[in-house]
Amino acid sequence: MAEMKTAAYICKGCELGTRLDAASLVKIATKEGKMNLVREHDFLCSADGVAMIKNDIASEGVTHVAICACSRRAKTEAFNFPTVAMSRGNLREGVIWIRPDTDAARETTQEMAEDYVRMACAEVKAMKVPEGNQNTGGVKTLLVVGGGISGMTAALEASKAGYKVVLVEKAGELGGMTAKLYKRIPTREPFKAPEDNGIADLVAQIEADANIKVYLNATLAKTSGAPGRFKVEIAVESGSVATEDVGAIVQATGFGLYDMNKLPHLGGGQANVVDQAGLEALARAANGGPIKRADGKEVKSVVFVQCAGQRDTTGEHLQYCSGHCCNTSIKQAMYFKDSNPDIDTVVLFTDLRTPGNGEDFYRSAQNKGVIFSKGVVSNVSASGGGCKVKFKDLILNEETETEADLVVLATGMVPTSGPDLDALSEATRAAEGGDEAAKEQVIQMKSKSVLNLDYRQGPDMPQFKHGFNDSHFICFPYETRRTAIYAAGPVRRPMDTVQAIEDATGAAMKAIQAMENAGLGKAAHPRAGDLSFPTARLEGCTQCKRCTVECPFGAIDEDEKRFPLFNESRCRRCGTCMGACPVRVISFENYSVNTVGAQIKAVDIPDEFSEKPRVLILACENDAYPALDMAGMNRYEYDAFVRVIPVRCLGSVNTIWITDALNSGYDGVMLMGCKHGEEYQCHFVKGSELGRYRMSKVYDTLKGMNLEEERLMDLEVAITDIETLPQKINDYAAKIVEMGMSPFKGL
């Protein structure tokens, strides 16, 4: 790019002109911001204002633009100049909307605006235009792992959208668990009777689809590369290995059954006791006729035990609800009632959970005479020619029992997501230390791998709660911690076939989006479309490996010389590596230790006697910053002494920013990031957790500086905290005032 030419634009629309002294802002941008060109405009986002900026870029050769108007989250379509570097000074949501329009407040409000102009000028000068790397790989073929109902649906959906698909199934035929069902829970009106499992139809569609290439009896021997350029080695039964180039992956490897032998008190392992899968097999054998037990006796009475080894509070069995099993028992009870209404069918449940349209299905079963009873089963034992079921009837509040020819246990789903990476790396470490048992364990664990990823961070996707691959139930369900690899179906969370179909469709769409983005050098969720990517100045790198270890998405490998090797298309642009690097050699073109550092330095720090403290707020751009913007939109006021800088994630916060800020006379620093831990809300999964961990180390530094701990404050903010956030800011500012000014001013 040609020589740098900077320009600042001061907007006077949206009452900015009347609330603020624009002339003074122009002066600041010129004198202190040292911008080559400074203009004000009555209405900057209007066609006229935008044309003015475009003209400056085209004919004046402007390369760096500081827009001092509204929040960076507003008017993004108007202020869209992809060829230049751009910063935004947030004078509207960040200043005039959160300050009272009074004479008393005018001075501090103006000071706030002036600082934001200084910061926008300083930031943009430290930025470069992200160029985007289009050479990261443009393969547009989707790999689907698993040929069950989820996998087949994902394959068909991707094909319908015009993409080629490679489908790998480890069994000798397609269909997975659903193919083993006699019938499935109804998926359409009137939701009253079990319906055909639908597999034959899907298989026929797959076979007729020229876009879909199927490998049966096949597993993934190795998956290397990155989004847009994955190379997979597929081991087929014959022992040979096929290679395929794919751009993204959907892992739809389904679930396994919880071993009912772990439930001896419920009869697991006894004769005449089956799990739901076992009953499906009996029903398939009967094919609409009388259902017979393994010993050939016709079943005349059956008891279903819900939540067998599920929703367990003792910690011994599954803690979660598999979601489908109530509807499944309803369906199976109907198998009996439909073949002979005189068969006694009792469903013992504590809460009957019938998601989707299951309520209609439940009613239909009641109509058919299935008895539903609220009760907790304590014991199932052999008795006479069948079983005796002891339980507590929760409605009649008594211990009681009943007899049945057959007992069906509603056991849960166990994910098939491969080995747990944390356990694996621990075992690997022990094995490297010479532990023989650990060596065996490593081999065992690795044999369970599904993807066999050739990633430094392990062979499969990191798991979330209970070993499932669900990343965020509400906000970004399909995202995993491996970019362009999506989990679909019960491997993500327990679900029934209806949900699996929907899930697979969603995952296929996300995978397509990821392939397209990878081809353009753009980021995937949540910074979808971002062209910037991190690079390391390797001359300064000490090979400490923190970036490689901390990257939540496994984007960083090592090159032959053991330097970090960034796989851009795997990168989600969270900046966690940048925050982690102790020697600060990692940066993005438009986001770096300097872009933020320059803003921190640009703020005018009044002296000790001014009674005007300064509080730096580093706010997560995903939740906290929008919440602050929305507080502004609602005109909730907050303190004029704070200066807010959005960050990509708390994980990107380098401790140097905090120590520099405190050293240069800020009176307090507030960090705003998403909830971390089990119930995390962080859009980068681990970012806020890692960031917070790093911050905890800063307290030692504070001690060394003889500063109070309270000068650094970590606040958990959700996007909904719009009303409470201003109060928390004010409380903190008040505390700072009470504590007194920082002794570091003017040093």
Add this chain to the structure above:
Amino acid sequence: MSDMNQQMTARYKNNFLKEIEEQAEMGDWVKMCMQCGVCSGSCPTNFHGGWDHPPQELFMMIRAGKRDEVLSSNSMWQCVSCYNCYVRCPRKVPITHVMHGLAEYAYRLGRAPKMQPTLHLSQTFWNNATKYGRVNEVKLTQSLYFKDGIGSGIKKALEMQSMALGLVKAKRLNPMEAIGGGHKCKDLKGIHAMLAKARELEAKRKGRQPA
């Protein structure tokens, strides 16, 4: 009917539920209850004590095969037909009617509690109305007042004396009814024939001998 009383029921099997479905008015709704408890929580009399089982529990007992406890329960007799439960039941179970159906069935089996006031009122009302073709108010009042004997009957009558006089004055009560005068039904024979036919149809529908 006595063989019905001897019936054995196995726990959590369908036999008693089926019996109720076949024999008790609206009994086929019992299986549709989802045990939410809204009816029990809505019932104004259930909280006053004296109720053996609230409706929800009664329905569960039927499903659990507790034949004796259900048929001898006093609950269906305590129901005052306020229809609170009926309008609130999320499953649209016509609870009030089921309660009446159960009461009637228990009565039919001779399992109704003796000298139960609700039963006595219904019985007296029914006998009176079917006999005269319309309600003979004086005779109905008499038989209710004197149900516990002459002394208490006279006492009650004296207590209500002024109201009775008021009713007579307002032409709401005709004392002649006591001696076969007053309002009469136009076609008593016709009514009796109608009732006989209804009984026959009902019996046929339920597959049993006309009562």
